[in-house]
Amino acid sequence: MTKQELIEAVLKNGDGTLTKKAVTELVDGVFDTMAKTIKKEKKFTYPGFGTFSLRERKARQGRNPQTGESIQIKKSKTIGFRPAKSLKETL
Numbered sequence: 001m002t003k004q005e006l007i008e009a010v011l012k013n014g015d016g017t018l019t020k021k022a023v024t025e026l027v028d029g030v031f032d033t034m035a036k037t038i039k040k041e042k043k044f045t046y047p048g049f050g051t052f053s054l055r056e057r058k059a060r061q062g063r064n065p066q067t068g069e070s071i072q073i074k075k076s077k078t079i080g081f082r083p084a085k086s087l088k089e090t091l
Contacts, residue, residue, distance in 0.1 A: 003027070038079060050083040 001009075010023050018026070034052065037044045042054040059075040083091075 046084075048084050048086050050081055050087055053080050053082070054078075055080045 007020065007023050007027055010027065011018070011020060014023070034044050038052055038054055043051060044053075045051045055078050057076045057078060060073050062071050062073040063069070064071055
């Protein structure tokens with residue numbers, strides 16, 4: 001699903017009082033708030049859906065697939081998602 005498809009779905013499920021511009025701002029605001037919360041608190045939980053959490057990957061040795069040369073891969077951060085039990089049961 002793309003951002004535009006999400007906005008259209010929210011519009012369709014609404015009661016018709018919100019404009020497309022308002023829904024777009026709302027969706028952008030939700031995701032912006034989620035991103036800031038994950039960065040600050042290292043976790044964002046939405047009951048019934050799941051938990052997004054900040055994960056850190058350790059530095060490690062890797063290999064260049066073209067040359068076979070060993071390389072050092074730096075530590076990095078990523079976001080993990082763990083679905084809620086109720087969401088997993090509906091899949």
